[in-house]
Structures are given as C-alpha cells and as structure tokens.
Amino acid sequence: MAGPAFRAAAVRVRVPATSANLGPGFDAFGLALGLYDDIVVRVADAGLHIDIAGEGADTLPRDERHLVVRSMRTAFDRLGGQPRGLEVVCANRIPHGRGLGSSSAAIVAGVMAARAVTVGGAEAMDRNAVLALASEIEGHPDNVAACVLGGFTIAWTDGPQGGGEAHAVTLTPHQDVVPVVFVPADPVLTEVARGLLPATVPHADAAANVGRAALLVEALTHRPELLLPATEDRLHQDYRTPAMPLSAELVARLRAEGIPAVISGAGPTVLALADAGTAEKVRAVAGPAWSANRLDMDTEGAAVLPLAELAEGSAEAGAPGPGNAVSGTPTGESEL
Ligand SMILES: Nc1ncnc2c1ncn2[C@@H]1O[C@H](COP(=O)(O)OP(=O)(O)O)[C@@H](O)[C@H]1O
Numbered sequence: 001m002a003g004p005a006f007r008a009a010a011v012r013v014r015v016p017a018t019s020a021n022l023g024p025g026f027d028a029f030g031l032a033l034g035l036y037d038d039i040v041v042r043v044a045d046a047g048l049h050i051d052i053a054g055e056g057a058d059t060l061p062r063d064e065r066h067l068v069v070r071s072m073r074t075a076f077d078r079l080g081g082q083p084r085g086l087e088v089v090c091a092n093r094i095p096h097g098r099g100l101g102s103s104s105a106a107i108v109a110g111v112m113a114a115r116a117v118t119v120g121g122a123e124a125m126d127r128n129a130v131l132a133l134a135s136e137i138e139g140h141p142d143n144v145a146a147c148v149l150g151g152f153t154i155a156w157t158d159g160p161q162g163g164g165e166a167h168a169v170t171l172t173p174h175q176d177v178v179p180v181v182f183v184p185a186d187p188v189l190t191e192v193a194r195g196l197l198p199a200t201v202p203h204a205d206a207a208a209n210v211g212r213a214a215l216l217v218e219a220l221t222h223r224p225e226l227l228l229p230a231t232e233d234r235l236h237q238d239y240r241t242p243a244m245p246l247s248a249e250l251v252a253r254l255r256a257e258g259i260p261a262v263i264s265g266a267g268p269t270v271l272a273l274a275d276a277g278t279a280e281k282v283r284a285v286a287g288p289a290w291s292a293n294r295l296d297m298d299t300e301g302a303a304v305l306p307l308a309e310l311a312e313g314s315a316e317a318g319a320p321g322p323g324n325a326v327s328g329t330p331t332g333e334s335e336l
C-alpha cells in the first residue's frame with residue numbers, strides 16, 4: 001500500500017512551556033505559560049538535517065535520537081509512513097530539566113509537525129489523538145495536556161492502573177493570577193525526581209491531596225484568594241526535597257509569607273501564583289539570590305503558524321524578552 005503524501009511547504013509549530021502538578025494535582029494538573037519553543041519542519045528528498053538554536057544547542061543530538069525527531073517518527077508511523085528526508089530547525093527557549101515541560105513541548109512539537117506536513121494529517125489525527133500519542137511518548141499526561149490545549153488543564157488516563165489513553169479538559173485560569181517562576185541554574189531530570197517517589201503513600205496524605213486538588217480547580221478559575229490552601233501537597237514535593245533543597249526552602253519561605261508557591265513539575269523551578277498586588281512582594285521575599293521571572297499564561301496551546309510569523313516574531317532563541325527567554329539566571333524585560 002502506498003504511504004501518505006507530504007506537503008512540499010515548510011510548517012512552523014509553536015509550543016508553550018508548562019507547569020505541571022501545581023501542588024496537589026500530581027500527574028493531573030497543568031498550566032500553559034507564555035514561553036515558547038518554535039520548530040520549522042520541511043520534508044526533503046533524503047536524509048535528516050537538524051539545526052538547533054538556544055537551549056540545548058551545545059548538548060542535544062542532531063540525529064535520530066533527537067526527541068522532536070523521535071516523536072515525529074512515531075507520529076509518521078501512526079499516520080501511515082515516513083517521508084524520505086527531513087529538515088528540522090529548532091528555536092528553543094524553554095529551559096531543559098527545570099520542571100517547565102521542555103520534554104513535553106518537544107514531543108508535542110514533533111507530533112504536531114508530523115501531522116501538519118502529512119496530507120490529511122489533521123483529519124487523521126485530531127487534537128485528542130495528539131494528546132493521547134504525545135502522552136504515551138512522555139509517560140504522563142499533565143504537561144502534554146497543557147501544552148496541547150493551553151490554559152489550566154486536568155488530565156487523566158483510562159484503565160485501572162492509569163497507563164491507558166490520555167484525555168484532558170481545559171479551563172480558563174482567573175485573569176488576576178500572575179505566574180512568577182524562579183529557575184535554578186542546575187537541572188534535575190524528571191526521571192531522577194520521579195525516582196525519589198515512594199511506591200505507596202499514606203491514605204491520609206492521598207485524602208488530603210484529593211481535597212486540595214478539588215479546591216484548586218475553584219481557586220485557579222474563580223477564587224484566587226484560596227490559592228494558598230489549594231496548593232498544599234503531600235504526595236510528591238517533600239519526597240523530592242533532597243534533589244532540590246534550595247527550591248524547597250524557597251517554597252516554604254514564600255508560603256510562610258502567604259504566597260501560593262509550589263515546585264513546578266518535577267522541579268527544581270519554583271512557581272509562585274501571585275497577583276498584580278503581590279508580584280513585587282514575591283521578588284522581595286525570594287531575595288537577591290533568586291531571579292524572579294513573571295510569565296503570561298498561555299490559553300491557546302500548541303499552534304501551527306504561518307511561516308511569515310517566524311520573521312515577524314523572530315526573537316532569537318535564547319534572547320531575553322517577554323515570553324522569549326527564561327534561563328538559569330534569567331535577565332531581561334520579563335524579570336520583575
Ligand atoms: N527542545 C528539545 N529538543 C530535544 N530534546 C529536548 C528538548 N527539550 C527537552 N528535551 C529532552 O528532554 C530532556 C529534559 O526532560 P525532563 O527531564 O523531562 O525535563 P523538563 O522538566 O524540562 O521536561 C532534555 O535533557 C532533552 O533530552
């Protein structure tokens with residue numbers, strides 16, 4: 001049987017950073033943030049060529065091991081076949097191994113791009129299918145859901161043990177919420193942080209998280225004044241403290257001052273859910289050892305954009321600017 005046809009034109013995909021868990025919603029909650037990776041993909045006659053600017057330019061492989069490419073390959077298989085060659089250009093702004101969903105963004109970018117360059121790809125694979133496939137590759141659906149759908153997402157998987165097909169709903173976060181992130185210079189890989197979690201947890205801790213997670217849905221969408229109690233967690237953050245003691249200390253200090261702060265994803269980034277009135281206090285409480293970066297919330301999720309916008313929104317990967325760069329020592333206009 002003949003494989004699929006491919007578009008000759010290049011496609012550009014933009015994917016947001018995400019903060020998973022948000023305290024009690026382990027492997028379920030995600031929030032999309034206004035910080036983006038861009039990839040441009042073109043089907044070629046032969047070979048694989050990868051260009052990388054920004055995060056990971058010095059470290060990522062430029063061959064079939066590259067996560068965007070691996071994800072594209074999986075998606076092409078599902079869509080009926082591989083193209084003869086590929087050119088991939090990555091402009092990376094989401095820091096790696098910091099708990100801001102860089103791996104999910106890379107996976108979603110790859111799946112979205114494969115779908116966009118395949119004739120009939122969007123019809124063959126709708127957004128729910130993108131979410132399911134990207135979650136399967138990532139292994140947990142929380143970042144992927146927020147990355148695909150934007151906004152504040154609640155994800156779940158089928159099956160008695162979880163591991164089945166992923167689904168999600170997206171809600172609109174309250175407009176007064178101001179995410180502020182503190183990104184440590186050194187990474188902690190998600191795999192390592194997941195390895196610190198126990199196989200079982202006390203029933204009382206699970207019960208406490210159920211109540212807080214339910215409350216967080218109301219707090220993040222309608223009543224941000226409840227965010228402090230709503231972001232309490234007993235399932236993962238304490239267990240991970242040995243891998244990120246300074247982040248844990250900052251979370252405790254911010255919370256003691258009444259600021260809803262959590263470990264972002266598997267860490268070590270700290271996320272504070274401030275508002276216009278407290279954003280400056282957040283910076284002051286954190287002190288000079290930490291750089292505070294205020295980010296917008298993203299409500300669109302992964303998008304296939306016209307190539308023309310690449311030139312217009314052409315902030316160099318890694319260059320500081322609103323929504324354009326966060327690094328171990330963030331600087332620029334997005335800094336508080
Ligand atoms: N844009 C990207 N392109 C290729 N690989 C990526 C990209 N972003 C992340 N990765 C891969 O994912 C790893 C980080 O994933 P992970 O430990 O889950 O941290 P994060 O919290 O940033 O998702 C990187 O070390 C790299 O191997």
Ligand SMILES: N[C@@H](CCOP(=O)(O)O)C(=O)O
Pocket residue numbers: 018019020021026027028098099100101102103140142143190193194236264265266267
């Ligand atoms: N629920 C996951 C979230 C991992 O997010 P990341 O941004 O650190 O990849 C976990 O807590 O392990």
